Amino acid sequence: MSDYISQGKDVLRRRVDREIEERAAPQAAWSAAQKMALACRMLAAQGHWHGGLAGQITARGEAPGTILTLPFGVGADEARASELILIDEDINPLDGKSLPNPANRFHAWVYRHRPEVQCIVHTHPPAVSALSMVGEPLVVAHMDATPFFDDCAYLPQWPGLPIGDDEGEIISEALGDKRAILLANHGMLTAGKSIEEATVMAIWLEQVAALQLRARAIGPVKPVPAELARESHDFLVKPKILALTFAYFARRALREAPDCIE
Numbered sequence: 001m002s003d004y005i006s007q008g009k010d011v012l013r014r015r016v017d018r019e020i021e022e023r024a025a026p027q028a029a030w031s032a033a034q035k036m037a038l039a040c041r042m043l044a045a046q047g048h049w050h051g052g053l054a055g056q057i058t059a060r061g062e063a064p065g066t067i068l069t070l071p072f073g074v075g076a077d078e079a080r081a082s083e084l085i086l087i088d089e090d091i092n093p094l095d096g097k098s099l100p101n102p103a104n105r106f107h108a109w110v111y112r113h114r115p116e117v118q119c120i121v122h123t124h125p126p127a128v129s130a131l132s133m134v135g136e137p138l139v140v141a142h143m144d145a146t147p148f149f150d151d152c153a154y155l156p157q158w159p160g161l162p163i164g165d166d167e168g169e170i171i172s173e174a175l176g177d178k179r180a181i182l183l184a185n186h187g188m189l190t191a192g193k194s195i196e197e198a199t200v201m202a203i204w205l206e207q208v209a210a211l212q213l214r215a216r217a218i219g220p221v222k223p224v225p226a227e228l229a230r231e232s233h234d235f236l237v238k239p240k241i242l243a244l245t246f247a248y249f250a251r252r253a254l255r256e257a258p259d260c261i262e
Contacts, residue, residue, distance in 0.1 A: 054124050080259075
């Protein structure tokens with residue numbers, strides 16, 4: 001007979017937290033440009049750029065007021081670290097010749113409003129886009145959706161093509177202090193304290209939106225109780241867990257395109 005004695009969940013949670021901090025495998029020392037190339041590749045593999053060039057991923061540059069991004073016309077599935085460009089907050093290329101995506105302008109508004117944000121992902125993936133077309137916010141009705149509990153804003157009206165300052169102000173204000181937002185008639189955006197956080201949250205958001213669509217085809221979607229959703233949220237958005245998840249998707253991307261970070 002086992003002599004195991006049942007332990008309280010708080011005790012086990014503290015143990016799990018400690019073990020993750022102490023034993024999680026160290027992550028590869030990728031540069032910001034390498035992480036960005038990997039993020040583009042993994043998002044493309046998850047269907048985030050199925051429709052072409054709509055959508056952007058950006059990260060803060062090392063110099064204040066600079067933003068790292070892909071040049072306009074380069075698809076996420078062909079991103080390379082060596083091809084990324086730096087732009088300023090007025091979307092001017094620092095090299096004086098590259099063509100930035102003009103929609104990066106609303107990213108600049110988020111960066112100005114949220115000094116802790118280091119990376120922004122904006123895409124129009126299929127499931128999120130379907131929810132945006134019927135005006136349906138995300139419902140936290142599954143454990144995999146709990147990272148978005150009280151952490152996913154909703155903009156109920158499309159402000160128009162996001163290449164102007166008005167759209168930047170509207171979207172950044174609607175995002176508030178959340179990590180994610182669903183944009184009606186548009187798509188999604190995630191804002192992270194790291195490239196890893198913004199990217200993984202974007203992948204998860206599309207996955208749970210797809211689950212929501214499939215569940216609604218069967219019957220009513222039943223939300224997770226708030227106290228349980230909060231507990232799960234706080235665990236799953238830990239930086240170490242997000243970093244481990246990013247590394248897993250990165251390994252998949254590198255198997256397909258090992259030279260994308262060169």
